Amino acid sequence: MTLKTDLLETSFALICDRETDFTNYFYSNLFKDYPEVKPLFSDAQMDEQAKKLFDSLVLVVNNLTKPDTLTSALKGLGAKHVQYGVLPEHYPKVGGNLLKTMAVVLEDQWTDEYAVAWTEAYSAITEIMLDGCNYPPEVLNLET
Numbered sequence: 001m002t003l004k005t006d007l008l009e010t011s012f013a014l015i016c017d018r019e020t021d022f023t024n025y026f027y028s029n030l031f032k033d034y035p036e037v038k039p040l041f042s043d044a045q046m047d048e049q050a051k052k053l054f055d056s057l058v059l060v061v062n063n064l065t066k067p068d069t070l071t072s073a074l075k076g077l078g079a080k081h082v083q084y085g086v087l088p089e090h091y092p093k094v095g096g097n098l099l100k101t102m103a104v105v106l107e108d109q110w111t112d113e114y115a116v117a118w119t120e121a122y123s124a125i126t127e128i129m130l131d132g133c134n135y136p137p138e139v140l141n142l143e144t
């Protein structure tokens with residue numbers, strides 16, 4: 001799939017102006033909407049975690065035109081997530097939360113076009129991260 005590079009870059013530039021709002025809302029809303037994922041973060045230092053998450057989004061957006069770099073970084077990140085206890089079924093939750101956070105933080109600057117671009121991008125990111133994981137087929141059912 002060809003990602004909508006221009007839309008991803010333009011919207012992310014707006015989000016970079018509001019990094020703290022973004023990460024604060026991202027984690028508080030994740031734990032509100034999906035309390036079941038909170039225990040996964042029990043050992044995490046949340047300030048650092050927020051910075052790492054944001055930096056990984058920067059990496060994604062900066063490497064949209066370099067699929068090899070992007071793929072190897074995301075496969076490695078996916079493999080680490082297995083060790084954190086993350087399951088495939090958690091990815092759509094985090095993706096929904098990501099889109100919601102972007103919409104809330106950008107308010108009237110958020111558009112339907114941005115939403116489509118990020119939905120496609122997150123789905124591609126998930127596919128690559130899970131590709132780095134070797135989960136058995138029975139846990140790879142993302143419909144649930």
Ligand code: HEM
Pocket residue numbers: 037040041042043044045049052053056057077080081084086087090091092094125126
């Ligand atoms: C686009 C998808 C995702 C991205 C870009 C992302 C990004 C990151 C990054 C950069 C780290 C830090 C890795 C390190 O320390 O080297 C991390 C850690 C972590 N992520 Fe994600 N993540 C994603 C999806 C998820 C999902 C779906 C979950 C499940 C709820 C999750 C839960 C965690 C947990 C539990 C940690 C470890 C926290 C700790 O104990 O330090 N992530 N993630």
